[in-house]
Amino acid sequence: MTSRSRASVSFLPALVAVLLGAVYLVFFLAGESQLEIFGLLLGAGLALFLLRRARVLERVGRSAKDHSMAFATAVVAATVAISLYFYDDNFVLFLVATVLVYILTCLGLNIQFGFVGVVNFAGASFFGVGCYTAAILTKHTATPHLLILFLGGLAAAALGFIVLVPVLKTRGHYAALVTIAFALLFKTFLEVNDTLGGPQGLKCDGLKLFGWDVNQDLVIGSFEGSFYLGYIAVALALCVLGFILARRLEDSWIGLNMDAVRLDETVSACFGQSIPRGKITAFTLGNFYCGVAGALYAMMLGYIAPTNFTFGDSLILLSIVILGGLGSLWGAVAATSIIILMPEKFQVLQEYRFLLFAALVIAILLFRPQGLLPRPLRGFLTLRSR
Numbered sequence: 602m603t604s605r606s607r608a609s610v611s612f613l614p615a616l617v618a619v620l621l622g623a624v625y626l627v628f629f630l631a632g633e634s635q636l637e638i639f640g641l642l643l644g645a646g647l648a649l650f651l652l653r654r655a656r657v658l659e660r661v662g663r664s665a666k667d668h669s670m671a672f673a674t675a676v677v678a679a680t681v682a683i684s685l686y687f688y689d690d691n692f693v694l695f696l697v698a699t700v701l702v703y704i705l706t707c708l709g710l711n712i713q714f715g716f717v718g719v720v721n722f723a724g725a726s727f728f729g730v731g732c733y734t735a736a737i738l739t740k741h742t743a744t745p746h747l748l749i750l751f752l753g754g755l756a757a758a759a760l761g762f763i764v765l766v767p768v769l770k771t772r773g774h775y776a777a778l779v780t781i782a783f784a785l786l787f788k789t790f791l792e793v794n795d796t797l798g799g800p801q802g803l804k805c806d807g808l809k810l811f812g813w814d815v816n817q818d819l820v821i822g823s824f825e826g827s828f829y830l831g832y833i834a835v836a837l838a839l840c841v842l843g844f845i846l847a848r849r850l851e852d853s854w855i856g857l858n859m860d861a862v863r864l865d866e867t868v869s870a871c872f873g874q875s876i877p878r879g880k881i882t883a884f885t886l887g888n889f890y891c892g893v894a895g896a897l898y899a900m901m902l903g904y905i906a907p908t909n910f911t912f913g914d915s916l917i918l919l920s921i922v923i924l925g926g927l928g929s930l931w932g933a934v935a936a937t938s939i940i941i942l943m944p945e946k947f948q949v950l951q952e953y954r955f956l957l958f959a960a961l962v963i964a965i966l967l968f969r970p971q972g973l974l975p976r977p978l979r980g981f982l983t984l985r986s987r
Contacts, residue, residue, distance in 0.1 A: 614657075615664035615672045623679035626938075627686055629946065630693045638946050665931075666977070676934075677841060684833050685826075694829035695901075700941045701836035702898045707921045707933040708843045709890025714919070715928030715976065716856060717883035718863030719768065720777040723784035724918040727757040727888045729910030730787075731895025732805070733797060736905055739806035746809050750839075750896045757892025758885045765884055769877050772866070784912045791907035802906030805899040808835065815900075832901045839897065843890055847930055850886070859883055860979060924965050926972025935973050 625645065632638045652658050665672040680697070687693040706728055713719045721727075731753035738749045767779045792800050807816030808831070815831035850856050861869040862879040870876055899905050921940050925932025940961075965972060 609667045610660060610664040612664055612668040612671050614661045615668060616675055618661045618665075619672070619675040619679050623683055626683055629942070630683070630687065630696065632946065635947065642943075642947075673841075673844070677837065680833075680837060684830060688824075688826035688830065691827050691829060694827050694833060696942060696945055698829050698832045698836055698901060699898075700938055701833065701840050702894045702901070703918070703921070703941055704934055704937045705836070705840050705843050705894040705897075706891050706918060707925070707937050708840070708847050708930060709887035709894075710918055710922050711887075711925075711928060711930060711933050712847055712850065712890070713883050713887035714922050715926075716851065716863065717859040717879050719880055719884055720780065720919070721884070721887065722777055722780040722912070722915050722919060723764065723787065724891055725910045725912075725914035726784045726787040727761060727891035728895040728898070728914075728918075729791070729905070729907075730757040730760050731892035731897075732899035732905045732909070733791075733803065734892070735896035735899040736803040736805040737797075739900065740804065746806075746900065747811075749900075750893050753896025754889040754891075754893035757895065758889040761884055761888035765881060768884065769880060781912070784915050788907050788911055791910070798906070800907060802904060802909075804904050805902070807903060808832065808897070808900040810835070816903075829901075832897070836897060839893060843893075844930060851928075851930075855879075855882060857979070920962055924961060924973060926975045928976040929972060929974045932972050932974035932976070 625641070629638070629641050632641060649658070680701075684694060684697055687697075706724065710721055710724050713721050734753040734756040735749050738744045738752065739746065744752070764779060764783045768776045771779060791797055797803065807814065809815065813831070815835070816828050818828050819826040819830045858869070858874050859879045859882075861872075861874060862876055866876050917940065921936045922933060924940065925934070925936030969975075
C-alpha cells in the first residue's frame with residue numbers, strides 16, 4: 602500500500618502518545634525508591650506489549666508519520682514542559698540536559714552508521730575532541746562561546762580526516778578496527794599529554810551567550826530556576842537543528858546515494874556512484890555533530906578528563922544507535938532516553954551498566970532485530986510525498 606492510496610490518520614493518537622509519554626517521564630524522573638522505578642518500568646513494558654497486541658502502536662506510528670512536523674513540535678513542547686516542571690531540581694535537569702547532548706551525538710553516529718554504513722567505534726573520542734577544544738578555547742582565548750561550539754564540531758570533523766584515510770581504503774570489519782585503534786590511541790594520548798592536563802584533565806568555563814552567563818540561575822521576574830534550564834534550552838535548540846539537517850540529508854539525493862552505498866558498494870560503484878564521496882560526507886558530518894555536543898557538554902560539566910572518553914563510552918553510543926534502529930532518527934531519541942536515564946534512576950544497575958547494555962542489545966536482536974523504532978523502507982512515492 603503506498604502513501605497515496607491509504608487514508609491519512611488524524612494527529613490525535615500521536616498527540617495522546619506524546620502527552621502520556623510526558624506524564625510517564627515526570628513520574629519516572631520524580632521517582633526515588635528502587636521499587637517505584639522497577640514498578641514503572643514493569644508497567645511500561647506491560648502497557649507497550651498490550652498496546653502492540655491491540656495494534657494501537659501501529660496507529661500511533663502512522664499518525665506521527667502523517668503529521669511529522671506537528672509530532673516533532675509536540676515532542677519539543679513536552680520536553681520544555683518537563684524541564685519547567687522540575688525547574689529547581691538540579692539532578693533531574695542535569696539528566697535531561699545530558700540526554701539532549703547524547704541525542705545530538707547519536708544523530709551524528711546515525712548518519713555514519715545508519716545512512717552510509719560506516720561503523721564508528723570512536724564516537725566518544727570525537728565527542729572528547731569537542732570537549733577539549735572548548736576547554737582550551739574558553740581558558741586561553743576570548744573566542745565567543747557560540748563560535749566555540751562550532752569550532753568544537755569543526756575540530757572533531759578535521760581530526761576525523763586522519764581516520765578517514767584508512768577507513769576509505771578498507772571495508773567492513775577492517776574499517777571498524779581502524780576506529781577502534783583510534784579510540785584507544787586517543788585516550789592514551791590524553792593521559793600522557795601534560796599540556797592537555799594528563800590524567801587530571803582540564804577545567805572548562807561555563808557557557809556565555811550574548812552577555813548571558815548560562816551558569817547563573819535563571820531569573821525572570823518572580824521565576825527563579827536552575828541554571829541547567831539554560832543548558833537545556835541550548836541543547837534542545839542544537840538537537841532541533843541537528844534533527845532537521847539529518848532529515849533533510851536523508852530526503853535528499855545525497856541520502857539516497859548513501860543508502861545505496863550502505864546496501865551494496867559494488868552495485869553502487871557499477872552505477873557510477875562515488876563511494877568515497879558518500880563516506881566522506883557522512884563521516885565528516887557525523888563527527889561534527891559529536892564535536893558540537895562535546896563542546897556543550899564540557900561547558901556544562903566545567904571539568905573534563907580522559908576517563909570521560911573511553912572505548913566503553915564509544916560502545917554505549919553505538920549500542921544506542923543499534924537499539925534505536927539503524928538510520929532511525931526518532932529511534933535514536935527513544936534509545937538515548939532509555940540508555941541514559943535507566944542506569945541513573947535504577948541505582949542498582951550502575952555497576953552493571955555494560956551487562957544491561959549487552960542484555961538489551963541481545964534482546965533487541967532477538968525480538969526486534971530492526972531496533973525499537975525501525976527506519977521505514979524508502980520508496981519513490983514516499984520520498985516525493987514527504
